[in-house]
Ligand SMILES: Nc1ncnc2c1ncn2[C@@H]1O[C@H](COP(=O)(O)OP(=O)(O)OP(=O)(O)O)[C@@H](O)[C@H]1O
């Protein structure tokens with residue numbers, strides 16, 4: 001684990017594979033502390049989404065434990081677990097199911113907080129605004145939205161009930177610069193008040209807002225010191241640095257800069 005202290009989430013020696021002899025993660029251990037933002041990088045197919053699905057109890061480890069505030073997540077009741085841990089998936093097209101944006105976002109409230117019914121519209125609106133969409137979206141069909149809008153609706157649906165642990169699978173994929181900035185700012189703010197956010201990304205610039213940078217490589221977590229990152233280090237983990245780094249190196253090599 002990266003440091004001692006109180007962990008909200010503890011992943012303890014977890015191994016998992018979709019097929020018997022092909023582990024995706026092996027003996028994985030890490031912890032998530034409150035108030036912090038964690039970014040999880042890794043080459044394509046390194047297992048990032050799998051880790052988030054294990055943390056969300058959508059997949060069950062073959063061995064090892066995942067604990068939420070000291071309790072094994074598989075021992076928890078569905079409602080109490082889902083109130084605390086939420087995910088926005090990598091592919092909103094596959095997870096969006098409702099016919100209005102309102103119903104899509106209100107779903108978690110209906111499942112988890114029936115007693116809060118009088119506050120649903122206020123909570124849905126708050127969630128929508130916090131991801132940078134206005135209330136004109138509420139009646140629209142989420143399937144008809146642009147890719148970026150769908151991603152924001154999925155994000156709103158994941159945070160409407162204000163879970164303590166927020167897992168975001170590629171939250172900035174397909175967003176333009178301005179939307180990316182807004183989502184990253186949102187993530188940063190969300191992690192206050194003792195919450196924790198773990199997000200995966202392919203975009204190395206996104207790690208700026210993270211407190212902890214983790215790389216998943218060959219089934220293990222590696223920690224990087226954000227202040228001493230040499231982008232070329234990522235190559236050894238199968239991650240290509242951003243173009244501007246490559247061009248800068250190219251320029252230096254040829255004596256242009
Ligand atoms: N449902 C599944 N059944 C079988 N194999 C799967 C399944 N889902 C993922 N895999 C395999 O598990 C490995 C890890 O996939 P995963 O989606 O976790 O990677 P990832 O790091 O999120 O990739 P990406 O960067 O492309 O999103 C891959 O080899 C993938 O083919």
Ligand SMILES: [Mg+2]
Pocket residue numbers: 048049050090169
């Ligand atoms: Mg993935």
